[in-house]
Amino acid sequence: MDITVYRPGELTAADRAAWAHVQSQAVAMGSPQLGNPFLSPGFTFAVAHHHRGVRVAVVREEGEPVAFFPFQRSAAGVGRAIGLGLSDCQGLVHRPGFQWDARELLRACGLAVWEFDHLVEGQKPFEEGATGTYASPVMDVEHGYEAYLGHLRSHSPKFVRTTLAKERKLGRDVGEVRYVHDERDVGALRTLMGWKSAQYRRTGRSDRFARPWIVDLVEHLFHTREESFSGLLSVLYAGDRPIAAHFGMRTPAVLACWFPAYDPQFSKYSPGLVLHLRMAEGAAADGVAHLDLGRGHKEYKESLKTRDLTVSEGWVTRPHPVALGHRARRAPVRALRNAVTAHPVLREPADRFLKRVGRLRAGAR
Structure with missing residues (x-):
């Protein structure tokens, strides 16, 4: 794969137009999940304006862009989906039929790990790292x-x-x-x-x-x-x-x-x-x-x-101590949260507890 990583400001107007075209082409060709606004260049550019570490990997074939991978990166090489915690749809925007190697992509992006919590359907190279799938109505x-x-x-x-x-x-x-x-x-x-x-x-x-x-x-x-x-x-x-x-x-x-x-x-x-x-x-x-x-x-x-x-959460990794440490730190937190939200017998008492905390906060002011 011919992969170049850019800061958002380095993308030309032609790059942005190609990104939007690839997104619309995917929708027209039967991949409507890639039409989500969270996968648009507009969302990535907005996050980049207010948050550091935003990058975009552009994959080209014969000089033509065929895929765009927006992500956020720490100095240690920990990657996160754009707007992780805010975004409801994440992944790589690509032409119909495009295939990629997740580890090769991470290596080109300088990432030891890439974490996601709303991975769009159909991203098989990333789905191999999913730890759970969830309904998105x-x-x-x-x-x-x-x-x-x-x-x-x-x-x-x-x-x-x-x-x-x-x-x-x-x-x-x-x-x-x-x-x-x-x-x-x-x-x-x-x-x-x-x-x-x-x-x-x-x-x-x-x-x-x-x-x-x-x-x-x-x-x-x-x-x-x-x-x-x-x-x-x-x-x-x-x-x-x-x-x-x-x-x-x-x-x-x-x-x-x-x-x-x-x-x-x-x-x-x-x-x-x-x-x-x-x-x-x-x-x-x-x-x-x-x-x-x-x-x-x-x-x-x-x-x-x-x-x-259906959306997925998890992470894709390369063999690297940073990836091992990040996963060891994040996995227990995710497991506990998902156990609570997945089961009414746990979710409903948790909701009542949080509302009680909210009332106590209000009373303290």
């Missing part, structure tokens, strides 16, 4: 919103009936319900981040928006508007008041759902579910094939999904 809207809603009605009629009734009640009680699929008001984005930050604290989770670089990254993506990639803020209003919002990213084929939140004052109306149905309608009108809800068991995802994709 999606909402299919390729055939239009009415077809999607029809699917939900046939599988979960009570869910659809109840959610639409709550939307009508929200309109009667609060004011006319209005949805903006592509909201350009940065103030609405900051409202969303405030809601999400409060939700993290309330449920005992780590507050991502307490990290300035993540706030800056989201605002950077909000202002990113490219033909093949953009940030997307969607807002549900009632009586001109924002009730729920979501920020994610989209390519022509996929809307990646990322940060949904709502004003808890209106929780009885299930505004998050209403918002997601409106997002499905807006995405279908834009020609999107599916909304990717991301890995993780959540009741709302089970209600909204039409099917599951």
Whole structure:
């Protein structure tokens, strides 16, 4: 393989255009999983703007780029997927039929190990290092919103009936319900981040928006508007008041759902579910094939999904002491987390405990 590693700023406009073309070509040729926004050059460039150590390996055949591998690298040679911990889709973007050797790729990138937690399906050279596979639910809207809603009605009629009734009640009680699929008001984005930050604290989770670089990254993506990639803020209003919002990213084929939140004052109306149905309608009108809800068991995802994709976590390694040390340090943490999240008998008490911690935090302020 002819592999060259670049800093993102060293990639030319032609390189970026080739990356987007390879991504769209893969989608057109039956690999829709490669159309995810987290695999786009736009996401990699945004992360590089706010985080150190971002690199892109470009694989060429006969001088033409056939694959792009974005990653983050430490000085010791530990590699991580771009945005590990934030990204819901990871891997190598390649032309249909391209094959590669994982260890040869790592060697060219100067990596002893490459860690992933949302590896896209079909990456066999990397999948050999997977330690587990997990469902990642999606909402299919390729055939239009009415077809999607029809699917939900046939599988979960009570869910659809109840959610639409709550939307009508929200309109009667609060004011006319209005949805903006592509909201350009940065103030609405900051409202969303405030809601999400409060939700993290309330449920005992780590507050991502307490990290300035993540706030800056989201605002950077909000202002990113490219033909093949953009940030997307969607807002549900009632009586001109924002009730729920979501920020994610989209390519022509996929809307990646990322940060949904709502004003808890209106929780009885299930505004998050209403918002997601409106997002499905807006995405279908834009020609999107599916909304990717991301890995993780959540009741709302089970209600909204039409099917599951599969993502993997693990690491690929070369024989190297750095790889052995990294894996020995990370494996027990992953095993414990996955054991808790995989089993309701463990997950539900853990959720209750985290919410109790959140209440204690709130009371301490």
